[in-house]
Amino acid sequence: MAAERDINVLLAGLRTGVPRGAEITGIRPLTAGHSNETYVLEGLDAILRLPPSTPPVLQGHGVITQGRVYQELGALPDVLPTPRILHIEEDPGLLGDPFFIMEKVPGAAVTDYVLPEWFTEATPDQRRSVSRQWVAAIGSIATLQPLASFGTPATPEEDARKWRSWAANADCPALVALYDRLLSRPAPRSGPASPVHGDPKIANLMWSDFRLSAVLDWELGHNGEPLTDLGYVLYFFRPEIYFGVPLPSLSGIISRDEAVKAWEAASGRSAQGFEWYEAAAIGKIAAIVARGFQMIVAGESHDPKMARWKEMLDSNIALMDGVLG
Numbered sequence: 001m002a003a004e005r006d007i008n009v010l011l012a013g014l015r016t017g018v019p020r021g022a023e024i025t026g027i028r029p030l031t032a033g034h035s036n037e038t039y040v041l042e043g044l045d046a047i048l049r050l051p052p053s054t055p056p057v058l059q060g061h062g063v064i065t066q067g068r069v070y071q072e073l074g075a076l077p078d079v080l081p082t083p084r085i086l087h088i089e090e091d092p093g094l095l096g097d098p099f100f101i102m103e104k105v106p107g108a109a110v111t112d113y114v115l116p117e118w119f120t121e122a123t124p125d126q127r128r129s130v131s132r133q134w135v136a137a138i139g140s141i142a143t144l145q146p147l148a149s150f151g152t153p154a155t156p157e158e159d160a161r162k163w164r165s166w167a168a169n170a171d172c173p174a175l176v177a178l179y180d181r182l183l184s185r186p187a188p189r190s191g192p193a194s195p196v197h198g199d200p201k202i203a204n205l206m207w208s209d210f211r212l213s214a215v216l217d218w219e220l221g222h223n224g225e226p227l228t229d230l231g232y233v234l235y236f237f238r239p240e241i242y243f244g245v246p247l248p249s250l251s252g253i254i255s256r257d258e259a260v261k262a263w264e265a266a267s268g269r270s271a272q273g274f275e276w277y278e279a280a281a282i283g284k285i286a287a288i289v290a291r292g293f294q295m296i297v298a299g300e301s302h303d304p305k306m307a308r309w310k311e312m313l314d315s316n317i318a319l320m321d322g323v324l325g
Contacts, residue, residue, distance in 0.1 A: 005053050010039070010095055017094040018087045018101065020044060035219060036063060040104065046086055050099045057292045057306070060198075060219030061149075064090055067100030068149040069218045079144065080137060080215045081105070107208035112201070113305065115245055124252030126210045131202075131253045132262055133212045138200045138233055139266025142226035146193050153193035153223035157183060160280050163287045170290035172313070178320050179283055187280075188273025189225060196224045200233055202245065230263045231277025235285065240319065279323045286316035 007027050015021045025043030035058040039048040049063050061069070067088040074082045083102040090098050110119050110130070119127065146153055154162075164179035197204075198220030206214040237256040239248040247253050254262065260271045293309040295301040 005037070005050070010048075013094045014041065014048070018089065020086075035060060036066075041101065044086075044101075045104050047083070047102050047104050048099060049102070050095065051097045053097075054301075057288060057295065057301075058220065061221065062098065063100055064088060064098050065149050066219050067102070069147060069221065070100075070102060072147050072149055076144065079140060081213055083214055083216070105206050105208075105214040107206040107213040109204075109206055110202045110245060112203045112245060115250075120250070122210065122252075127250055127252035128254060130207060130210055131247065132258075134202050134205055135233060135254070135259045135262040136266040137205065137212055137215055138197065138229050139226075139263040141197060141229065142190070142194045142267035142269055144195050146223035147195050147221075150195060150221060150223040156187035156189075156225045156228060156277070156280070159222065159224060159228060160187075160283070163280070163284045166287035167283070167290055170287065170294045172287070172290040172317075174317050175283060175286050175290060175313075175320075178279075178317065178324065181324050182276070182279050182283065185276060187225070187276050188227065190227050190267070190269040190271070190273075193223050194226045195221060196226060196228045197221050198229075198232075200229045201236060202247070225277075226267060226269065227271065227274055227277045228280070230260070230271055230274050231279070232281035232284070233263070234259060234274065234278050235281050238319070240315075275323065279320055282316055282320040282323060286313055286320060289313045289316060 011024065011027050014024055023044045024041050027048070028040040028042060030038040030040050030047070035052060037050045037052055039050070041048055049066065051063055067085055070082055071085050073080055074084055083105050085100060085102050087101040089100065092098050108116060108118060110116065119130070160179060160183055164176060164183070167175035167179060197215070197218060199217060204215070204217040205212060206216060234256060236245070236247055237259055260274065264271050289309045289312045292301070292306040293313055296306050296309070
């Protein structure tokens with residue numbers, strides 16, 4: 001999905017309207033993703049985040065809240081590697097939308113659809129280290145106090161009902177029925193509320209020389225039960241998944257059991273009952289996919305990746321059904 005913005009207009013506004021804006025020599029679109037837009041500010045060596053200029057699949061936190069989350073995390077000592085916020089602009093007058101600018105961290109991501117060469121050509125030990133660091137970083141979030149930017153903690157049931165509504169709005173009754181089965185069972189608790197990343201796939205982390213350099217993309221985050229993130233992470237350790245990178249097929253990647261133990265060690269919590277949260281995570285991914293495919297059918301999007309999401313939806317519905325038993 002390409003961003004539909006005039007780069008020259010962005011450049012002119014930033015050069016005159018933000019601190020150190022005169023240092024910007026160019027703007028390069030990095031990704032429009034399925035939600036917010038990301039640009040590299042050349043010369044300043046920074047990242048610009050803007051709301052989507054085309055209809056998004058996801059409606060998560062706005063960019064201002066996201067910027068505040070980075071600020072809160074950055075103020076915590078030695079917890080998570082977090083990009084430093086350089087500027088938050090709430091006034092939409094400058095660029096047509098609110099935005100924030102953060103430092104560009106070194107490294108690269110393990111991208112969603114096509115695995116990067118640096119990762120496929122790595123040794124098994126290097127991939128083992130990366131996969132263990134990923135799970136440990138997500139587990140460490142559970143040691144934090146709730147973030148002010150996320151507001152009042154949500155219960156696991158409230159979070160599940162949110163995504164059940166997504167499934168209903170995407171006209172996916174099979175998924176709604178699966179959520180009803182999930183919600184008929186009590187959600188286990190691991191302890192007090194903490195921040196929840198909300199989308200802790202490996203593609204939302206940055207790596208430099210096989211070491212974690214940043215945890216990014218908190219737009220689906222909230223304060224709540226951290227087993228929510230573990231359930232989401234464990235989805236990507238399933239060999240039968242259709243959506244996302246095929247991690248289990250690569251030598252060196254830690255096993256599901258090792259991932260659970262790594263999360264417990266980093267979080268200081270028990271993972272007992274994680275199956276409820278894995279089913280919820282599969283449903284959440286399916287609800288997002290259902291909405292994306294609905295946009296294709298309605299002509300709201302022409303993203304070629306999303307055109308394949310009907311098959312992904314069917315696969316995830318079957319998987320959630322199997323996990324629920």
